[in-house]
Amino acid sequence: MNKIAGVLLAMVGAVALAGIALHRQEPINALWIVTAAVCIYALGYRFYGAWVAARVLVVDPSRATPAERYDNGRDFVPTHRWVAFGHHFAAIAGPGPLVGPTLAAQFGYLPGTLWILVGSVLGGCVQDMTILLLSTRRDGRSLGQMAREELGPLGGFAALIGTLLIMVLLIAVLGLVVVNAMKDSPWSTATVFATVPVAVLVGLHMRRLRPGRILEGSALGLALVLLAVWGGGWVDAHPALRGFFDWSSLPLAGFVIGYGWIAAILPVWLLLAPRDYLSTFLKLGTVALLAIAILLLHPQIKMPALTSFIDGHGPLFGGRIFPFVFITIACGAVSGFHALVASGTTPKLIASEADVRLIGYGSMMLESFVAIMALIAATLLDPGVYFAINTGAGVVGSTAAAAVQTISGWGFPVTVQQMQTLAHEMGEATLFARTGGAPSLAVGMASIFGNTFGRGLLSVWYHFAIMFEAVFILSTLDAGTRVGRFMLQDLLGHLYAPLGRTSWYPSVLVSSTLVVAGWGYFLYIGVIDPNGGVNILWPLFGIANQMLAAIALSVATGILVKSGRARHAWVTGVPLAWLALVTTVAAWQKLASPDPHIGLPAAASALAAKLAAGALSAPAAAVAPQLIFNQRLDAWLTGIFTVILWLVILDMARVCARKLRGLPVPACAESPYQAARPQVLVLGGQVPQEGGT
Amino acid sequence: MRRSGVGRALRRALNSARGWLRGFSGDDAYDRYLTHHAHAHSGPPLSRPAFYREREERKWSGITRCC
Numbered sequence: 001m002n003k004i005a006g007v008l009l010a011m012v013g014a015v016a017l018a019g020i021a022l023h024r025q026e027p028i029n030a031l032w033i034v035t036a037a038v039c040i041y042a043l044g045y046r047f048y049g050a051w052v053a054a055r056v057l058v059v060d061p062s063r064a065t066p067a068e069r070y071d072n073g074r075d076f077v078p079t080h081r082w083v084a085f086g087h088h089f090a091a092i093a094g095p096g097p098l099v100g101p102t103l104a105a106q107f108g109y110l111p112g113t114l115w116i117l118v119g120s121v122l123g124g125c126v127q128d129m130t131i132l133l134l135s136t137r138r139d140g141r142s143l144g145q146m147a148r149e150e151l152g153p154l155g156g157f158a159a160l161i162g163t164l165l166i167m168v169l170l171i172a173v174l175g176l177v178v179v180n181a182m183k184d185s186p187w188s189t190a191t192v193f194a195t196v197p198v199a200v201l202v203g204l205h206m207r208r209l210r211p212g213r214i215l216e217g218s219a220l221g222l223a224l225v226l227l228a229v230w231g232g233g234w235v236d237a238h239p240a241l242r243g244f245f246d247w248s249s250l251p252l253a254g255f256v257i258g259y260g261w262i263a264a265i266l267p268v269w270l271l272l273a274p275r276d277y278l279s280t281f282l283k284l285g286t287v288a289l290l291a292i293a294i295l296l297l298h299p300q301i302k303m304p305a306l307t308s309f310i311d312g313h314g315p316l317f318g319g320r321i322f323p324f325v326f327i328t329i330a331c332g333a334v335s336g337f338h339a340l341v342a343s344g345t346t347p348k349l350i351a352s353e354a355d356v357r358l359i360g361y362g363s364m365m366l367e368s369f370v371a372i373m374a375l376i377a378a379t380l381l382d383p384g385v386y387f388a389i390n391t392g393a394g395v396v397g398s399t400a401a402a403a404v405q406t407i408s409g410w411g412f413p414v415t416v417q418q419m420q421t422l423a424h425e426m427g428e429a430t431l432f433a434r435t436g437g438a439p440s441l442a443v444g445m446a447s448i449f450g451n452t453f454g455r456g457l458l459s460v461w462y463h464f465a466i467m468f469e470a471v472f473i474l475s476t477l478d479a480g481t482r483v484g485r486f487m488l489q490d491l492l493g494h495l496y497a498p499l500g501r502t503s504w505y506p507s508v509l510v511s512s513t514l515v516v517a518g519w520g521y522f523l524y525i526g527v528i529d530p531n532g533g534v535n536i537l538w539p540l541f542g543i544a545n546q547m548l549a550a551i552a553l554s555v556a557t558g559i560l561v562k563s564g565r566a567r568h569a570w571v572t573g574v575p576l577a578w579l580a581l582v583t584t585v586a587a588w589q590k591l592a593s594p595d596p597h598i599g600l601p602a603a604a605s606a607l608a609a610k611l612a613a614g615a616l617s618a619p620a621a622a623v624a625p626q627l628i629f630n631q632r633l634d635a636w637l638t639g640i641f642t643v644i645l646w647l648v649i650l651d652m653a654r655v656c657a658r659k660l661r662g663l664p665v666p667a668c669a670e671s672p673y674q675a676a677r678p679q680v681l682v683l684g685g686q687v688p689q690e691g692g693t
Numbered sequence: 694m695r696r697s698g699v700g701r702a703l704r705r706a707l708n709s710a711r712g713w714l715r716g717f718s719g720d721d722a723y724d725r726y727l728t729h730h731a732h733a734h735s736g737p738p739l740s741r742p743a744f745y746r747e748r749e750e751r752k753w754s755g756i757t758r759c760c
Contacts, residue, residue: 073729074744075751083716096760142755163756170760211742214720268753269746276758277718284717331760340756479758486754502754545760 006046013039020110020305030376031298033113037372041365044121049361052126056560056568057133061354064676066139066347076140078351081358087349089363090280091341092128093287095174095473096331096545097371102437103538104328105378105386106314108306111325112375119326119333120368123575127549128338129360130556130572135343136350137670143343147555147648149669150562154651158644159551160487163340165637166544167484168515170337171260172522173537174473179252179527180436180534181466186245187427189252191232191463192470193245195275196259198224202274218277225278225471229464236427253527256477257520263478264485264512272478279472286468290373290445293452303379303386308411315391315410316435317535318597319589323582327542332371334579336548338364352676377444378437384414385422385431389440392532393433403432427459435532438469484515525630528623536600539590540634543583547645550579554652561656562668569656580649587642591635600638604631722748 016036020028053059070076079087104112135141141149144163148156182189202221210216235241247255263271307314310321317328331337342360350356378386387407388396396403400416407414423431426443434440442465449465450458486502488511493500499507526533553576560569593599596606604627610616611624659665715721723744730738739747 071729071733073726073733074748077722077725077729080716083713086717091757092759094758094760174760206745207742212720212723212745214718215715218718268749272753273749281718335760337759341759344755345752345757476758476760479753479756482753483756541760 002046006043009039009042009046013043020113023305027300027302029298029300030294030380033109033301033372033376034294037113037117037369040117040121041369044125045357045361045365048121049125049129049357052571053129053133053357053361056565056571057130057356058565059133059353059356061352062676063353064674065136065350065353066671067350068676069674070139070348076348079349081351081355084346084349084351084355085359085363086284088341088346088359089366090283091345092335092338092363093283093367093370094331094476095177095469096335096337097367098374098441098469099173099177099437099538100329100332100542101371101375102378102441103316103390103534104325105303105375106307106309106316106390107321107325108310109301109303109375109379110305111310111321112329113372115325115329116333116368116371116375119329120364120371123549123578124332124334124338124368125361125364126571126575127334127336127552127556128342128364129356131339131552132342132346132350132360133353133356134556134559136347136353136356139671140344140347141669143339143552143555146343146559146669147551150555150666151558151648151651151655152666155551155555155648158648159548159555160491162544162548162551162641162644164484164487164491165641166337166541166548167480167487168518169522169537169541169544169637171477171480171484171519172526173534173541174476175253175256175260175519175523176526176533176537177436177438178470178473178477179249179256179523180434180532181438181442181470182247182252183249183434184246184430185428185466186242187232187236187459187463188466188470189232189245189247190235190241191228191467192474194228194231195225195278195467195471195474196271198228199271199275199278202278203270206274207269214277217274218281221274221278222281225282225467226464229460229467232463232467233427233460249527253520253523256474257516257523259474260477260481260519261512261516264481264516265508268482272475272482275471275478276475279475282468283472286465287370287373290377290448291369293448294373294376297448297452299376299380299448299451301376301379302381303383307383312595313597315387315395317539318595319539319586323586323589324539326578326582327539327546327586329371330542330545330549332368332374334546334549334575335367336545336550336552339548339552374441377441377448380447381440381444382412382414382418384408384412385418385443386440387412388414388419389431389434389443390437391433392435392530392535394530394532396433398433400430400432425458426462428462433532436534438466438473442466442469481512481515481519484518485511488515522630525626529627530620530623536631536634539586540637543586543590543638543641546579546583547641550576550583550645551648553579554648558652558655559668562659562665563670566656566660576649580645583645584642587638590638600631600635604628604635607631719748 016032019032067076067078101112144156144159147159182192198221202217206217312320384407396406404414404416442462445465446458446461449461489500489502489507498504526537553572556572557569557576589598590600594602596603607624607628655665723741
């Protein structure tokens with residue numbers, strides 16, 4: 001029966017892929033992509049995922065998990081597999097799979113689609129599931145702890161530094177995305193501002209009035225943020241009020257930086273935790289709604305399969321299709337960040353090892369599907385419109401007439417009239433040069449929702465989409481700043497012990513300020529960059545994220561070899577080799593390319609030459625020294641990431657070589673086997689029943 | 694007879710949906726803690742506010758959100 005289903009799935013998947021392949025010269029329907037994706041996921045989960053779980057990881061349902069052994073009703077709690085799936089998916093799914101595919105759509109729809117599907121099924125899902133099982137077998141140890149214990153102190157240190165740096169870059173680039181979505185848009189700004197007091201209100205409700213009633217508090221908050229979307233429209237239409245919320249990007253960056261700092265030092269229950277409940281519900285609800293709307297609307301994809309920008313001169317970011325499509329789409333295909341969530345929190349919920357395939361492999365499949373939907377939302381726009389929204393004024397010119405002329409010259413016709421009509425429909429003054437991916441995704445989502453559920457509400461759908469992105473970007477920003485603060489306190493504690501005390505207020509202030517200053521700097525530079533900033537920051541973040549994935553896969557490969565499964569080590573070794581190749585080539589091009597569009601030092605030198613020759617306008621000349629410094633700093637960071645990456649890989653290779661030659665290696669830190677007791681998990685607060693006799 | 698059967702099925706479905714929603718959101722965490730505490734520990738359990746205070750502090754001191 002299973003075999004017949006498998007053959008059928010394979011056939012449908014093959015037909016869908018053939019459909020995508022054969023429709024190369026004409027627009028295709030999004031349903032082809034959705035069908036191909038679902039078939040590939042089903043085959044990957046049913047065959048490859050199952051094989052890896054059974055044969056490579058040797059999942060053993062008879063083995064007691066830490067949740068069972070240390071069950072304390074608090075953090076170690078055996079949890080129903082679908083509930084654990086929900087928690088894990090909510091934890092891994094952030095703005096990454098929305099932004100990355102939107103940017104990568106400049107190459108056409110095909111490269112992104114193929115990498116999201118192949119990368120997730122063979123790379124990302126395998127990484128997440130493997131790390132989840134390895135951490136479950138080690139009492140929920142973190143990736144850094146596993147790297148230290150299984151490989152050596154070098155691996156552990158590299159993982160710690162890598163995580164801290166990636167956190168800073170992630171927050172900066174996400175802050176930039178939010179700023180670009182709010183700038184000069186009173187409606188978006190008023191709505192996003194309103195989510196802050198709403199979160200505080202929900203926090204007070206859950207803390208003071210009805211402690212722990214999470215559903216009640218969240219329902220209240222959701223109603224209020226939806227009201228805020230509508231209220232933003234009212235503010236926008238009000239001639240006196242709208243001026244208060246019409247902010248340019250620099251003050252907005254100041255707001256985001258100040259907000260991040262305050263959120264990091266306030267108690268979590270007041271702002272962070274309630275905002276996160278809102279963002280989780282919004283995230284799951286919107287993802288489901290988007291999937292339904294895409295199925296109902298089944299829009300045509302208007303972007304060509306491949307654009308001429310695969311040669312490296314794309315306006316959103318520079319660099320050829322190889323390696324940059326693999327760097328731009330990290331989350332959605334392979335994301336190293338997931339390894340941090342899969343080690344630590346989720347393993348303490350796993351009731352049985354048999355659940356790791358659903359929770360690890362399955363959650364990543366769903367995240368990958370979110371990336372596919374984001375790609376569809378970006379590519380259903382007229383390509384001319386897509387480029388007009390996503391390209392910085394520094395590339396296409398600062399007036400509307402100049403921008404449409406440049407973009408039409410690329411072969412993607414667009415008119416000023418068309419952009420004005422669209423902006424008017426979306427309730428915005430202009431949609432030109434709204435870089436960062438969020439506005440173009442919001443236009444795509446609004447078209448999907450509007451055409452499915454009623455076109456009259458386009459502007460409301462647009463601002464709902466902006467609010468949805470902003471809420472969970474800000475929630476990642478809060479949580480990331482706080483975690484960055486803890487990691488920094490941990491590091492500083494080695495220099496001066498009291499700084500390591502996480503609740504000592506001076507230490508909280510010092511470390512929070514340092515973390516916020518770190519990402520605030522990159523955010524500030526991104527805001528003053530006339531090219532939009534995302535073009536530099538996102539690839540840097542992508543390189544960092546893929547480096548973290550390579551560290552996670554190195555740990556996994558090392559453990560497989562050490563535990564005598566060397567002949568299966570290719571399962572994590574091949575994705576590792578691919579990521580090492582992609583990351584190293586991308587880093588090399590960023591460092592050595594003489595093309596200022598790609599190479600960071602080349603860009604710095606080119607700008608310095610222009611500045612010296614007096615070829616820059618006065619405002620451009622004013623910020624040029626900071627941009628030049630930043631490009632050189634980014635080049636150093638890229639170099640550091642590459643060095644960390646290869647140190648960990650070589651360390652792993654050293655451990656594996658010693659093992660294969662029969663020399664002593666760090667002991668495998670797996671917890672000893674303990675038999676699981678049979679149990680049935682029931683929802684709704686009932687005792688896990690002890691079954692069997 | 695028939696209608697009450699449908700009503701029962703509907704109520705069961707709603708209850709089950711509520712159970713899932715409470716599970717996903719963590720709304721039922723305190724109830725689970727109490728049942729766990731009743732058969733595994735002695736001494737008074739944490740109060741509901743104290744339980745959620747501790748839960749949130751723990752949750753937000755690790756990496757629980759991602760890109």
